[in-house]
Amino acid sequence: MDGAVADRSWRASTPEAIDADLAALWRDVGRGETSVARAVMSNLIVFRSPTSAAGGDMAALVGGVPVEEVAARHPSRVIVLEHCHGEAPRAPSASAVGILTFGPPTARYGVELIVVRSACPEPSLLSILRRFVRGDIPTSIWWTEDMSDAAPSDALLTVGRQLVYDSRRWRDARRGAAAMAPLVRHHRVDLADLNWRRLAPLRRALTHARGQLKSDAWRGVDVRVSHAADEAALAWLFFGWLRSDGVGCADPAPMAEAAATAARDREGGALLAIEIGDMHATLSLRSADVVCPDAPPLGVAAAAESEADAVAAELRSLAPDRTLAAALEAIVERFER
């Protein structure tokens, strides 16, 4: 289910008329020569800052976020919420509805898309979301903003089972961790960090290496992590992973420019470089590689994954990622010290 959009039907709507307008769109779609089945595996609330796009074009309304690609991979009722904090309770100011159609003519399926623009205080935001989510399917919130800048409100989190975000967007890891603190402490929603997925090859490689080297040998060893520019959050996630496993680690530091360049040349663009005693590991976009003395080099390929692939994979996962939660807890603790 990851084909391109075959057709887009959409119309401007009013908040009160969204259900009726969606029903009318389905009737229009249903009158076509090709039958279109509705596909809906979850509610996906896409939270984003208000854009200047208005009225005319659905692609513009959801521009900048790969909504269509995610819907193709994990058909959901997509609710794009453009929200800015308002002073007084008031109805959403604008909305649009659409149906994205996918699949070959013999097996067409359609995905519902609702775009709502609102400016109201947080308590009244919930009443907007409750109106549009379906209760018989899981609800995920995809926070497309930098959480170190703006964190999801309590109200928003009460409607979802899962919060999908990307710590790679964090401009400030410390503030990002501070924003995560209440979520980590209260376990209110399952957390899904797209950046965390990028660590998977490194975690596998090191876990394997630790098995070979008897993991107790890591305890008390000096661990240093350095990261490429814009990869501080990734480094902190790695830090949290080690800490949550009882392995001490110094605070991550940016790679020295010369070292970064050398690493890029050598490893095809290293994102992280790690020293664990006399063991060296790097994570690049292509692989995680571990070099230990007295053992052959070890490499784990990093699968190329688009943002849409990553979001869809997280949406399909209904179990909480306890390892991520533990890593986040360790990061939060470190920053609160």
Place this chain on the structure above:
Amino acid sequence: MTIVIFGGGGDLARRKLLPALYNLHVDGVLPPRIAIVGVGRKPMSDDDYRAFAKAGVEKFSRRPIEAHAWEAFAAALFFVAAEVDGEQALAPLGARLDIVEHERGLNGDRIYYLAIPPTLFAPTVQQLARSRFVPPPEGRIARVIVEKPIGRDLQSARVINDAIAEVFQEPQVYRIDHYLGKETVQNILVMRFANSIFEPLFNQKYVDHVQITVAEEEGVGTRAGYYEQAGALRDMVQNHILQLLAMVAMEPPHSLDADVIRDERLEVLKSLRPIEGEAVDANVVRAQYGPGFILGKAAPGYTEESGVAPASTTETYVALRVCIDNWRWAGVPFFLRTGKRLPKRASEISVHLKEVPPILFNADRSARLDPTILSIRIQPDEGFSLGINSKVPGPHVQIYPVKMDFHYGSTFGGSSPEAYERLLLDVIAGDATLFMRRDAVEAAWQWVMPILDRWAERGRDGLAAYPAGEWGPSEGEALIESTGRRWMAP
């Protein structure tokens, strides 16, 4: 055929009846010779009535007005001003009907639609008898359609039914519950009894519990006068929700004959375990909405609404745990809830099947599988869906609940007929399947009465509160969560 609408200038006629009749006309399913005669207190010319009807159709019909179709439809509309007080109150109506029927070549078959307050049911049918509308001439048809509410308790329902029975025989009486006219409700019977997969599962062996939610987003609006006297239990549970329950729980009828189906629905109502005395406190939650938010906007509390007494104890929300004491449903709780100012307008029935044994994929109690749920969406978004746990493609065993989703809109296209269209057509055809028989109405009241009596005893005591825009009070959540289950939001 002549359709006489008492209350023809009222809200129900404008919003529902006239648009429904217009759509039936456009579909070409009304009898070719027909007259529709509105009756009301306020004088109105035929042309004024046609303008009134046109405005209603323009605003509330599922189809826009087509000039040609409207012209023919409007020609069949007439209005007569009449009161139901006085010895010869309906004499002008009789005279006018004779003229209209003569001019339009009608044979005198008549349907009387009582779109009027219940207090006028008895005087109106008495006037019909006094003015010799009923019984009709030999070989002619006279039917009466009665709108809810039929009484506000068992006694008043019996009074109304007795008054109607003095004039009309039971087969001539069509008590409307418009929920039964909805396509999805009719589809419950088809789904259950035309598919071999579902009916074998509809019993205590496989069903863990059933939920019925009828949620309204609107507040009391302009109906405070009525609603203050009614409340959610009378307004929704006694009629609509119990009828839905009966459709879901009834035994397979041996034929599609109206009385056979109505007998089976009645059996369910008679099998409901009475909730009496203190059992009411444990099994029924009532609540009233307070201030909150609806679709981002501030919404007032019930007692701040126009026409509502500040100290009102009228419930705007009710949730019940109900048991059906018969072989099929023994031990299976039915959780019913309805309320105003809930987050959205939605009516849904969900049948929750029992969990699989906790041995294989359900062994980890901290990551339990979703139960299999059959959801029947009555409105909006009509259709039904079945949740099935399925393996996510990939090297690991990862399970995700996928939906088999039947959606009227995308499957059949076009707009479904409104409930009133189907029901009016059934009355014209003389099919009473989707109408409530006297015994069913009274059985429903009989079951509801101990709850009303208990509330009357307790007054404000036990009346919970919930903010507008929430799914009811915490007590409503506790009612189901105390059994290890959760409400499923529509």
